[in-house]
Amino acid sequence: MNANGRIEAACSFLLQSPPGEINDVLNDVRNIISDDDSLHEGVLPALKEYNLTQFMTVDVPGTDHQSIISEAGRVEATEGGQERFIDPRSKTTFLFDHLSLEASDSQPAEPDADSEPFRAALEKATLTYLEAHFHDGVASIFSVKQTTNQFIIQIVANKYNPSNYWAGRWRSEYTIDLNEHTVDGKVFANVHYYEQGNVQLSTTHTISLSLPAAIVTSSPGSSASKILALIENEEGKYQTSLNDTYQEMGEKTFKGLRRALPLTRQKIDWDKVLGYKLGAELASSKGMFGGS
Amino acid sequence: MGDLVDSMLDLMRRLPPTRTEENVTALIGICPEYADDLLGSVDQPLKLRTDRATGKEYLACDYNRDGESYRSPWSNEYDPPLDDGTIPTPKLRKLEIAANEAFDTYREMYYEGGASSVYLWDLDDGGFAGVVLLKKTMTPNSAYEPSGSWDSIHVFETVERGRQAHYKLTSTVMLQLVTRKGSDGETDAAEKGNGNGSKSGTKHEGEVSLSGSMTRQTEQDWPILDSSSHITNTGRMVEEMEIKMRGLLQEVYFGKTRDIVYDLRSVEDLASERRQRELQKELVGRLGKR
Numbered sequence: 001m002n003a004n005g006r007i008e009a010a011c012s013f014l015l016q017s018p019p020g021e022i023n024d025v026l027n028d029v030r031n032i033i034s035d036d037d038s039l040h041e042g043v044l045p046a047l048k049e050y051n052l053t054q055f056m057t058v059d060v061p062g063t064d065h066q067s068i069i070s071e072a073g074r075v076e077a078t079e080g081g082q083e084r085f086i087d088p089r090s091k092t093t094f095l096f097d098h099l100s101l102e103a104s105d106s107q108p109a110e111p112d113a114d115s116e117p118f119r120a121a122l123e124k125a126t127l128t129y130l131e132a133h134f135h136d137g138v139a140s141i142f143s144v145k146q147t148t149n150q151f152i153i154q155i156v157a158n159k160y161n162p163s164n165y166w167a168g169r170w171r172s173e174y175t176i177d178l179n180e181h182t183v184d185g186k187v188f189a190n191v192h193y194y195e196q197g198n199v200q201l202s203t204t205h206t207i208s209l210s211l212p213a214a215i216v217t218s219s220p221g222s223s224a225s226k227i228l229a230l231i232e233n234e235e236g237k238y239q240t241s242l243n244d245t246y247q248e249m250g251e252k253t254f255k256g257l258r259r260a261l262p263l264t265r266q267k268i269d270w271d272k273v274l275g276y277k278l279g280a281e282l283a284s285s286k287g288m289f290g291g292s
Numbered sequence: 293m294g295d296l297v298d299s300m301l302d303l304m305r306r307l308p309p310t311r312t313e314e315n316v317t318a319l320i321g322i323c324p325e326y327a328d329d330l331l332g333s334v335d336q337p338l339k340l341r342t343d344r345a346t347g348k349e350y351l352a353c354d355y356n357r358d359g360e361s362y363r364s365p366w367s368n369e370y371d372p373p374l375d376d377g378t379i380p381t382p383k384l385r386k387l388e389i390a391a392n393e394a395f396d397t398y399r400e401m402y403y404e405g406g407a408s409s410v411y412l413w414d415l416d417d418g419g420f421a422g423v424v425l426l427k428k429t430m431t432p433n434s435a436y437e438p439s440g441s442w443d444s445i446h447v448f449e450t451v452e453r454g455r456q457a458h459y460k461l462t463s464t465v466m467l468q469l470v471t472r473k474g475s476d477g478e479t480d481a482a483e484k485g486n487g488n489g490s491k492s493g494t495k496h497e498g499e500v501s502l503s504g505s506m507t508r509q510t511e512q513d514w515p516i517l518d519s520s521s522h523i524t525n526t527g528r529m530v531e532e533m534e535i536k537m538r539g540l541l542q543e544v545y546f547g548k549t550r551d552i553v554y555d556l557r558s559v560e561d562l563a564s565e566r567r568q569r570e571l572q573k574e575l576v577g578r579l580g581k582r
Contacts, residue, residue, distance in 0.1 A: 001321040009318040016307045016315075025306055031299035032322060132563040135555060157556045168552040187498075189556070191549040192306070197506030199541070200308050201549040205498035238498075239559050241473070245500045246550050249438070249469045250542055257428050257442040257467070258538060262401035268531060270524035273397045274390070 006033055007042035014046045018192035018200065019169035020160035022050060040099075048083075048098045055156035055171050057138045060087045061094055061106040068140040069096055072152045075109075088142055089123060115143040119151055121220035122176070125228040126153050133232065134170070135159065149178035153231075165195035174207075174231060178216055183209040183227065187238060203242065207234050297329045304334050309503045310468055312336055335464040335505065338427045338443050340407055343367050351409040351425040353445065365392045365409045380412050383519075384420060388412045391523050395424055398527065402534070403428045406442075419451035424530050432472075440469040444537075446530045450522060457516045459525060461509065463533045467541055468503040504545055508537060 001009070010029045017025040026043075033039050050056075056069040067073070067087040075084040075093050086093045086109055094103040111119070123141040130137045137157040144150035153174040160167045168191040175184045185207035193199045215226045262268065300319050307315050313336050320327045331354055339352040345367035352362040358377045361370040368385065370377040380388055391410040399408040406428030414420050424446040432439045443466040450459045474497045510533065514525040 001324075006322050009322055012318065013303060013307060013315070016311060018306055018308075021306050025303065028299040028303040028306075031296060032303070032319070034296075128563075132561045133558050135558065135562070137557075159552065159555050166548065166552055168549075168556050170553070170556040189553050191552045193545060193548045193552070194305055196508075197504060197545060198305050198309050199502070199504035199506075199545040199549060200310075201500070201502050201553070202308070203498065203500045205496065208495040210493060234494075235557070236559055238496075239553070239557060242500065242553065243550065245471050245473070246546065249471060249500075249502060250546070253430065253438040253440050253469045253471070254538075254542055256430055256438075257403070257440050257469075258534070259402050259404070260535070260538065264401075267535075268398060268401060268527070270394070270527040270531075273394050273527070274520055274523055 003035075003038060006035075007038065010039060010043050011046035014043055015050055017050065018167055019054075019158055019190055020162070020167040021192065022047075044098060051096075051098050051101070054169065055138075055154055056101060057156060057158070058085075058094075058096060058101060058103045060090055060092065061103055062092070063087070063090045065089060066138045068138060068154045068156055070140070070154055072142040072144070072154065073140060086142070088119060088140065112143055112148070114148045115151070118178075118220040118224065119143045121224035122151055122153060122227070124221075125224040126155070128225075129228045129232055130155065133235070137170075144175075151176045151178075166191070166193045168192070172231075172235065176211075176227060178211075181211040181213065181216055183207070183211060183230065185209070185231070185234065187235065189242070205238050207238075209234070296323065297326060297333070300326065300330055301333060309466060309505045310501065312466075312505070335443075335445050335466065335507070337441070337466055338425055338445070340427065340429075341371065343369070344371055345369055349407040351407055351427055353423070353425060355413075355423045355447075356409070356411045363411070365389075365411060378413075381414060384412050384414060387519055387522065388422075390520060391422070391424075391526075394523050394527060395426075395530075398531065399426055403442075415449065417451065419449060421447070421449040422526070423447045424526065426534075436472050436474060438469065438471045440467070442467050444534060446526075446533065448526055448529070450526075452516060453513075455515055456513050457522065457525065458511070458513050459529060460511045461526070461529050461533060462507065463509070463530070463537065464505065464507040465534070465537045465541065466505040468501070470502075471500045473498050473500075502546055502549065504541055506537060506541065506545070508533065 010033055013029050014022065014025055030036065030039060051069050052071050057066045058069055060067050067089065069085055073085045075086055082095045082097065084093050085096050088111060091109050091111055092106045093109045095105045096103050119141055126139045126141055130139050134157045136159065137155055139153065139155045142152045144152060155172045157170045171188045173186050187205040189201065189203045191201040209230060215223050304315065316330060316334055316336060319330055340349055341352050341362060342349055343364035343366045348366045350364045350366060356363045358370060358374055361372050361374045361377060363370050363377060365388065368379060379385065388410060391412065395408045395410050399406060403426065406426065409425045410422060412420055412422040426444045427442065429441045430439050444463065446461060446463045448459055448461045450457050510529065512529060
């Protein structure tokens, strides 16, 4: 495999990293490729893609909160290969290093006067929702660039527990369009449990809602809390349905692949299996295995 | 360079089990000189092939491979044909035929479909070894039917000691379950009339994929009367092991992933729970002061 192929493979491994394990995967890849110089340069686009799509969180300089690194918060201008992201909550932008995952060089950012009242109202309602339903959640609410009536809510919750061999991540993203009266959402859950094994859960769920006109025309504060009430309801229903899916998988799909016990509800009588298969002239296996 | 292989194995333990084949191929591409180490330590989904002589399906893996050809347990022939392909001694082949028939019955009773294959080979120290392979795939007939696959690989070694035989069994199960769901909300019809031209009602679409691989080992001694005892003995051990691993996957592993989702997000309102707890503390505190 040539150098390009190796970098491509390394990038693919990184993008498959389970929650919280990107550094472990990077260390393995570093050992396997054993060419740090070309690796660093080569995998930077993959690290960037991973951070943006996985809603990496960062401590915002000069604040006591975190914000989400994602495409929605990327500020157009880049300086010396580094990228600048906005934290609308503190009205600042900062440089973000995709390798060290650190923010620096905080600058004030003036929000768009027309969209800020509604964005701020959505932020307030989302943070209340976050407190109510997420353990260790982080949320960022963005006004969509160059529009006044579109907003993006992003939520991420991570739990990493390497000493007990598990990690999980919940991501949700909602695009609210006040012109079209719609909310389009995506929810992803990823879990890795690897104590003496490798078990992974990966879910995707999309939601499309239409907003009643009454919600859109009320004041930003009341409109935002009604939108969050809809989201709360949808996510609650989704989580409950996920539980049902587990039940179904256990009872139907799993059984369809391999039964817990044969139809006879007894383990196999191997002496009979052997005797029968080795030369008996029985026409059918009925009654061979006791019971039924 | 043992630590290089360790890094590869650590990587495989972290990346999604659904992409094992693709990732092993990529690793071999990067380090061709470690292909044997990797193929020998990472189990991959079994490939289904059809015996040209009998039309029966069999499973292909590293244990029935010679060069680019695979030996069928039913006809004992290699495909593509090989003149000098490795085959078991006549005595061991006789046992292999019986084992294939016995595990075919086992397969039918537990899997009600799928495919099985058993391959045996002699060991230098006088004993012999073998592998029992089972695979079942569920293909959905429509978009919202569940799909999935089960692969199990049981490698054993046995040495006879008088009227006893000692068995060492290493079992790997690879499992994948996928459920797709989609629905149009009940408000759909009600909202059609408002004519705002935008999307109406509530729509959902989603997929849940649970996948896993795990390996367990056991060593046991069993009595032997004749060579066919090896089939009943390994049969009991494989059956016991599969029951144990199936139970672990369903109850422990899959249950744990669900619990972790609830550790991320709570259906109940945490804020009101917190308030209630604080209120309780306050009350207890006040009572204490009186």
